[in-house]
Amino acid sequence: MIRLRLAVIALLFSLLVIATSILPCFAGDTDVTSELDSLDLEDLLQVEMVSPSERKQSLEHIPGSYTILTAEDIKSSGAKNIPEALRTVPGVMVTRTDTAKWSIGIRGFSGVFNSKQLILVDNRPITSPYFDGVIWSTKDLAIETVKRIEIIRGPWTSLWGSESFNGVINIITKSAAEMQGTQSVTTAGTDGASQFIRHGEKVTSKGTLAVYAKGGYEGGKSYKIRGRTEKGSTNWVTGSAGFRTDWLNTYTDQFSLQGQLSTSTIDEKSPPGNHFSSDNEKKEYSGYTQLLWDRKTGVNSGMQFRTSYTRDAITLEDMDVESNAVDAEFIYSAEKMGVHLLTFGLGGRYFWDSFSQGKKVSVINDNIYRLDFSGFAKDKITIIDEKLFLTLGLKLDYSGSNDLSPQPTARLLYTEGDEEYWLALSQATRQPGNWIREGNYKIKVRDTTYDVNISSNLEPEQLSSIEAGYRKLFSKTLKLDWSLYFNNYDKLATFELDNDNNTATPASNLSGLTYGTEIALDWSPLSFLTLRPSLDLSNQDFSRTGINIPGFSPPINSPIYSVKLQALFNISKEWEFDLFSSYLNTMDGKDLSTGFGLDARLAWTPRNDLSIELIGDSLLGGVNDGDFVPAEPSYTLRLTWDF
Structure with a gap:
C-alpha cells in the first residue's frame, strides 16, 4: 500500500512537471485584485478576479450565495480578529465560547468540533x-494583514471537496507589495492589549518583502451561561511573527512565499457546558510555510501550483x-474553446498526528497517518452570449481507506443588464472526523455524564441541496442580494445515549431538512451614510433532534431569524462613526440565547498616516448562537500609525 501511494505521488508530480514544460507562455501583466478597491459596483461587474482559491470568474457573476468583506469593511466593523469580522455576514453565526475559543457556523451546525464548512x-x-x-487559539492571524474575506454559503464540494459541506470561508492576505513601508497598530482596553508591527520594502525590481510580528494579552472574560455568570479562561498571552515575499515576472509568472510562527499560553478554566478545557496552564504553538506559483498561459487561461506545510501543537483537556x-x-x-471554458485540478494532503494520551481524554492510537487525494473538473458553458451560462462541476475525494466520494453540481446563471438570476443543484458527501469515531472522553447532557463509546461504523454524511438567488444593482448606491436554499441531510453523525450504562455511542442516524432565505441590501441613501441591513430566516426540521452536546451543535427543530444592520457614517474627512446591531431569536420560544446586540466604532484620522479608533463591543449584551453570552x-x- 505504501509503495502504491508513493507511485501515485510520483506520477502526479511527473504530470505537473510535464504540464509546466509544454504549456505555452503568454505576455500580459494585470494585477487585477490590487485595483478592486478603486472600482465601483458597476465596474466590478466587468472585472475578472483570480482568487488564490482558483478560480477565474467574474467577481459578481457567481452562481451562488456569497459575501466579500474588504479590508475597509473589516476595519469599519471594529473587528480585532477573524471571528469578530464574520459576525456581520448574513447566514453566519459566531459564538465566542471562551477567551480563546470560537464556534463558527454557516446555515447552522456551528460546533467547535464537527463543523461543516471549510x-x-x-x-x-x-x-x-x-x-x-x-x-483558533493557535492561529493568531493578524487582522491587519488581511486583504479580504470571501464567504460562500451553501455546498461547494464540487470545487473545494467534502470539507466545504455547508460553505467556504477564504481569508486572503495582503501581498508584500501591499504591505510596503512600516505600520504599527496598538490596541488597549478592558479586555487587554496588543501590539502589531510590520515592515515591507522592495528587494529587487520585481520582488517585494514584508515581515511582521504581533503580541497580545487578554485578562479573560466572564460569560452568562444558561442565566449564570461564569468566569472563563484567563491570562491569554499570544505572540506571532511572519513574512511574505512576492516576485512578479512582467510577462508570465508570479511567485509567493510566506510563513508564520505563533505561540500562546492561557490559564484555562472549564466552565459548565464548555467541555474539552482543562483547569491548568496550557501552552500551544503553530507554524506554517506556503509556496504559490501562478503562471499565465493565455488571455483567459493559466495554471497555479500551491504547496504548504503546517504544524500545530495543542492541548485538549x-x-x-x-x-x-x-x-x-x-x-x-x-483557453475558451467555443462555448466551453474548462478548469481542472488535482490535489493531495498527507497528515500525521501524534498523541500524548491523557487520563480524561484519549484516542485509540498514539499516531495517526492519512493520505487524501482529490481531483475536480469544471466546465462553464455559454448558452447565450453574455446572458446565460451553465456550469457543470464534479470533484472526486479519496480519504484513507474509504471509497471515492463524487461531489457533483450544476449551476445556472442568467444576467440581464444589472440583474442576475441563479439556480444551483448540488450533491455532497463527507466523512465524519476521526475525533468523533476514535476519541475516548466524557460528555455531559442535562447534568448527566456519559462515557463515549468508540464507533468505527459511521457512514458518510449526505447532503442534497437546491439553491436559487437574485441580485439587482438598482443604482450606484443600492444593491439587493436575495438567496433561497433547501437542504436535505441524511446520515449525520450524532450520539445514541444509554442511560442504563451512562454511555454515548456515535451513530449515523440524524436526518432532516433545513430551508430558508437570506436577504441583504447595500444602500447609500446619503453621501455620508451607508446602510447594510440583512435578514436571515431559517427552519430546521429533523426527524429526531440531535443530542445537544457542547462542541458538536446539532440542529434545533425550530425556525430561527437573525437580523443584522451596519450603519456607516462618514461624518467628515477626518471622522467616521460606525454601528453594528444584531438580533437573534426563535419563533417558537426554543432555548437559544437571544437578544439585541450593539457594537460601535468612532474613528479619527487627523493625518493620512495616523488613525485613532474607539471600539465598543456588546454594549447592550451579546447575541450568540448557543448558551454563551459575554457578561x-x-x-x-x-492606534494605527504608518511611517
Whole structure:
C-alpha cells in the first residue's frame, strides 16, 4: 500500500512537471485584485478576479450565495480578529465560547468540533482534518494583514471537496507589495492589549518583502451561561511573527512565499457546558510555510501550483496533540474553446498526528497517518452570449481507506443588464472526523455524564441541496442580494445515549431538512451614510433532534431569524462613526440565547498616516448562537500609525 501511494505521488508530480514544460507562455501583466478597491459596483461587474482559491470568474457573476468583506469593511466593523469580522455576514453565526475559543457556523451546525464548512487562508486549509474544526487559539492571524474575506454559503464540494459541506470561508492576505513601508497598530482596553508591527520594502525590481510580528494579552472574560455568570479562561498571552515575499515576472509568472510562527499560553478554566478545557496552564504553538506559483498561459487561461506545510501543537483537556500536514494542489484553466471554458485540478494532503494520551481524554492510537487525494473538473458553458451560462462541476475525494466520494453540481446563471438570476443543484458527501469515531472522553447532557463509546461504523454524511438567488444593482448606491436554499441531510453523525450504562455511542442516524432565505441590501441613501441591513430566516426540521452536546451543535427543530444592520457614517474627512446591531431569536420560544446586540466604532484620522479608533463591543449584551453570552461590554482604543 505504501509503495502504491508513493507511485501515485510520483506520477502526479511527473504530470505537473510535464504540464509546466509544454504549456505555452503568454505576455500580459494585470494585477487585477490590487485595483478592486478603486472600482465601483458597476465596474466590478466587468472585472475578472483570480482568487488564490482558483478560480477565474467574474467577481459578481457567481452562481451562488456569497459575501466579500474588504479590508475597509473589516476595519469599519471594529473587528480585532477573524471571528469578530464574520459576525456581520448574513447566514453566519459566531459564538465566542471562551477567551480563546470560537464556534463558527454557516446555515447552522456551528460546533467547535464537527463543523461543516471549510476555512482557508490563501487557499491553505486551516480546518483540522482530525477534529473537523479550527483551533483558533493557535492561529493568531493578524487582522491587519488581511486583504479580504470571501464567504460562500451553501455546498461547494464540487470545487473545494467534502470539507466545504455547508460553505467556504477564504481569508486572503495582503501581498508584500501591499504591505510596503512600516505600520504599527496598538490596541488597549478592558479586555487587554496588543501590539502589531510590520515592515515591507522592495528587494529587487520585481520582488517585494514584508515581515511582521504581533503580541497580545487578554485578562479573560466572564460569560452568562444558561442565566449564570461564569468566569472563563484567563491570562491569554499570544505572540506571532511572519513574512511574505512576492516576485512578479512582467510577462508570465508570479511567485509567493510566506510563513508564520505563533505561540500562546492561557490559564484555562472549564466552565459548565464548555467541555474539552482543562483547569491548568496550557501552552500551544503553530507554524506554517506556503509556496504559490501562478503562471499565465493565455488571455483567459493559466495554471497555479500551491504547496504548504503546517504544524500545530495543542492541548485538549489533558491530552497533548501534535499535528502535521503537507498539501499540494495544481489547477489549470484552459483557453475558451467555443462555448466551453474548462478548469481542472488535482490535489493531495498527507497528515500525521501524534498523541500524548491523557487520563480524561484519549484516542485509540498514539499516531495517526492519512493520505487524501482529490481531483475536480469544471466546465462553464455559454448558452447565450453574455446572458446565460451553465456550469457543470464534479470533484472526486479519496480519504484513507474509504471509497471515492463524487461531489457533483450544476449551476445556472442568467444576467440581464444589472440583474442576475441563479439556480444551483448540488450533491455532497463527507466523512465524519476521526475525533468523533476514535476519541475516548466524557460528555455531559442535562447534568448527566456519559462515557463515549468508540464507533468505527459511521457512514458518510449526505447532503442534497437546491439553491436559487437574485441580485439587482438598482443604482450606484443600492444593491439587493436575495438567496433561497433547501437542504436535505441524511446520515449525520450524532450520539445514541444509554442511560442504563451512562454511555454515548456515535451513530449515523440524524436526518432532516433545513430551508430558508437570506436577504441583504447595500444602500447609500446619503453621501455620508451607508446602510447594510440583512435578514436571515431559517427552519430546521429533523426527524429526531440531535443530542445537544457542547462542541458538536446539532440542529434545533425550530425556525430561527437573525437580523443584522451596519450603519456607516462618514461624518467628515477626518471622522467616521460606525454601528453594528444584531438580533437573534426563535419563533417558537426554543432555548437559544437571544437578544439585541450593539457594537460601535468612532474613528479619527487627523493625518493620512495616523488613525485613532474607539471600539465598543456588546454594549447592550451579546447575541450568540448557543448558551454563551459575554457578561459585560468591552472597550478598546486602537492606534494605527504608518511611517
